[in-house]
Amino acid sequence: MDEAATRRRRRLIYGGLVGFLLVLPLLAEAAGQGFYISFATRVLILALAASSLNLILGYGGLVSFGHAAYVGIGGYVVGIAFVHAGDGTPILGLLPGGTDALVLLAAAMAVSGLVAAVIGAICLRTRGVAFIMITLAFAQMLFFFLVSLRRYNGEDGIAVWQRSTLPGPLDLNEPVQFYYLVLGLLLALLYGLNRLVASRFGRALRAARDNEGRAQALGFSTFRYQLTAFVLAGAVAGLAGALLVNATGFVAPSYLHWTRSGDLIVMVVLGGMGTIAGPTLGAAALMGMEEFLPELIDALHDGAGDYWKIVLGPLLIVIVLFARRGLAGVIEAAAGAGALRLPRLIPRRPGQPPRRRRTRR
């Protein structure tokens, strides 16, 4: 049957991509381009963050415009622990600082998840335009909160000049080891996400995305599932933030800047919303553009590369208007699936129940 062939080709393409990621450090070292290992590490970390956003945006249909906040919180967990490990003072007078990666990654997930729980519980009381504005506003609140913390250098943030430590011979200072750690985490996350969205929980979440009023009439307390997804997404974003600090060597309020949240949305949509591989493809594409588009433009017109975003802006509009299914859709088409029934991910608005109606008490 044709569908089997399509599935085989799809597997081949994604298998090839994973294979490429597995050998990338070897290729980069062979080519003497060590830079690409750290660049790819950052891409994969942001893929982790974008994939977490995809859970609520792509599968939950919730346009959260503050997701960078949870990345930033996770980053600050590492940064603050590092500061206190350095001067030996306890955090908030209670906890010791530290640099143990396993503890820090878990703590980053816990703190980000907790913050997401509080913010999500308030934001999910609204829908539509209000939800977008409120998620954005709370992220902005956290941004200004961190700016106000003089203990942690306010706007300048924290230089974390020592990477978190792993047990045994493992060492995050080794770019290749760090790369494989991140790749392993990303692949594990994507596998887990794949299971999650197909599970009963995932189905309830998708049902609420497609038609929330109907899902409630069937007996789903949609708020609970959406909030759970919001918290899970926040926790994974926190993990990404903790890794990102290790990759860049600093954490600052700029991690939480609203444009970072916008970037994450762009990655998800560019790659293909509500697909497992999409956000990773989108992260690679956006960061690739950021890295190489300026050079490319410079080559065309000297000095113009500095203004590359004047290209990115309209490009986004074009993508929104014409390329709805993103890069994952391109791969899907390449695999021969073509017009295979891929449901619209966010339903068109006409024919939807009114979205501002409060359906919960």
Add this chain to the structure above:
Amino acid sequence: MDPALVVEQTLNGFQLGVMLFLMAAGLTLVFGIMDLINLAHGSLYMVGAYLTATFAQAFDSFLLGLLLALPAAALVGVIVEVTALRTLYRRAHLDQVLATFGLILFFNELVRMIWGPVPIRLDPPDFLAGQVEVLPGIPYSAFRLAIIVVGIAVAIGLWALIARTRLGMRIRAGASNRPMATALGVDIARLFTVVFALGAALAALAGGMAGAVLSVEVGMGEQILLLTFVVIVIGGIGSVRGAFFGALLVGLVDTYGRAFLPDLLRLVLEPAVADGVGASLASMAIYLVMALVLVVRPRGLFPAHG
């Protein structure tokens, strides 16, 4: 507390409030009538500021610059509406977010290309450069006072427009019940272009005046845009009245918070701790107010939709 300081901070709060109102009034109608989320409203504010500065320099008059910038910004608004936003009305909110996010990137880069990355100066007119005595012994910047007066005048004008004119009736109908308004024969598309142009002019007015208080720079639009969102959420989407009271509330809470919270906390905490906690609380104050409003009234203080 020093009464002069209280008066000064109150006026500062009003000044920020009316500025936010100028931004929020247009934006909330766009949200309310078209159910469209427009992130690029801040870009119109920025463009307004740059146009004001350019015209002011060319004609050596702030007032003339500002007056010319308003229709120019309205024109930019119409162009944006017709070329980009019009295709987005029926799209999902996510599409609108992305496309208008793209518009912001575009405008920021465009402005940086035309005017350069360095902030440019815009001076208030000479006759408003000094201070006036608002109360015996309490001087206050004449220009900031003028901003408050202009803002309140615009608020009254808008109220009259919306409450007393045919156009206003259509706007109210469109904001509260679009299908009904369409059924009554209101041309929603044209109405929206008009509202959008009006909103752009008001944003430019805010931008031009703010440029003379702060500075004219790339990215200035986003800072106020995010505050404007808070205003609209608090006031209730689609409600101009909500935008007005929301704006004053946000303006005052933000200004008072920054001015007085650390001092107030010093009464109960050690000075160093009080300053730190006070600064943090002050920076979050308006968002906490927003959260509180949402918990009590998820649709804002003055919800427009029945």
Add this chain to the structure above:
Amino acid sequence: MTADAVLRAQGLTKRYGGLVANDRIDLDVRAGEIHAVIGPNGAGKTTLIGQLTGAVRANAGRVHLAGRDVTALSPARRARLGLARSFQITNVFAGFSALENVAVAAQARAGHSFRFWAPADRDADLNARAADALAQVGLGRLADRPAGALAHGQKRRLEIAMALVQAPRVVLLDEPMAGTGPDEAADLLALLGQLKGRLAMLLVEHDMDAVFSLADRITVLVEGRVISAGAPEAIRRDPAVRAAYLGTDEAAPGAAGAR
């Protein structure tokens, strides 16, 4: 009011500003019966459905489901307690297959969905129940088709399957015949006839043929008030009903037809 009422409304009132949409409505549905609610447009039927399901908060009055006061509960809670509904405007998950639409309904009834790992679409229990319900409404062959691609009448039947699979105490059917052609309407009528006696139903419908042939009891709403309630024969003879509702067409029952 009998003791075996599975759904009972008492004094339901809803005001929108100064406008009274519903005024002290009393109504009950007994086990196994079909209770129809009719009334001209604007009579308050939609508001009533909203109040019964919990989507609309009543200003006054109470709703009991199987003896339990559910007035303060959300639509989702009421659904889990056994109140299923179909919608006036077809309301299915267009992106899901027909089978998955029913399976997701079964899932909603099967308790919480905090199960994160096992694939839901390979859940034999849910699938078997969904397939059974689909077969009951005659959609067994179309199980794999995306719900969005079904014909209108098929979607209406899919909605009934979604209600059936929930093994509800009572089903609210909000104009199940709306928008169907004559053949589809006849099929639906036959289907509802088969289900009669097994399931308590509250039927809101404009199709008078359907109402008078199916209903055990009828309640007539006019301008938010119950003007008459009783067996079909009594309703047919009630002069107040004839005046208020059927007055435009003396030949009435049977002639009003589908909208």
